[in-house]
Amino acid sequence: MSDLSAIDHGQEAGFGDYVQLLKPRVMSLVVFTAMVGLIVAPVPVHPFVAFTAILFIALGGGASGALNMWYDADIDRVMRRTASRPIPAGRISEGEALGLGLALSVLSCLMLGLASNWFAGAFLGFTIFFYVVVYTMWLKRSTPQNIVIGGAAGAFPPMIGWAVATGGVAPESLLMFALIFMWTPPHFWALALFMKDDYSKAGVPMLTVTHGRAATRKHILVYTILLAPVAVALSLTSIGGPVTLVAAIVLNALFIAGAVRIARREETAAEADHYKAEKAFFRFSLAYLFLHFGALLVETSLAPFGLGGW
């Protein structure tokens, strides 16, 4: 490789490659849940401050995405689904991703602290630490429970949003955390059932590989059942109400029904119809989370009319 290859056309990173490094799709979930956490909190926040806070929470999430891509570049090169990411494709160097990730982490925490309060800023810092160090560095490659514990990182944003408004933690924010935390494993394992990534080649212990696909199906059912009481409990708190309760009952009934269907399926049957039930369950899991948090938003927006809430 000559030095010329570094400036060869096609290898030079465009602006979009840096955006891709921040995992914009994951960011959209972070933005939505953090926004709900902030809006449903009992303390009003100036709209501009709220906008800034959510922007920097999203940036913090993006920074952890860049650090994750830096650390996992070796895995991403091996797996087909991730081989076109900026680092494995050779458009951005690993050092550049590390630098960008670290700089944006510090910036986002500082700015969130300045815009709202230092508890929220520190909480964002902890979340980045949790995702990058605890999940990416320690757990992802060592235990098939990686998804379960790593899911906590994705569950923190509504708590950060709540902290922006109130400066602390409350049972309501803990239950919002618990909802995403319990939702993550069935969501990801359903994906793992039909994506069939070559995790074993990449050295990542996935439940589907270590314990088998039948065991993964049972795990999905168990977590889905455990998720239901969390959703109902959240709807009974001060941020819940009749709308949330009805949403929780309907959504969880459908979610459990989907999980039962998955648990009962034989692998051959699933393969025969190209994982139709698993794909449907995965798509529904996205709607499940969106509608749950949407219901919380509805409760809050009905409050000025004397409706919503208990």
Added chain:
Amino acid sequence: MAIHRDHELHGRRFGRNLGLGLVLGAFVALIFGLTVVKISHLKEGKLPQAEATQ
């Protein structure tokens, strides 16, 4: 490979610089907006107290 005045690479580089410029501009606007909000809140919070002491 012939050297053109505007290689595809230049377009990419320009896009990157433009993007970064816009991001930095937005950041400045954000800080300014935040400052305005914080200072006007500070005023609102402090004025009644200042009047009360007079």
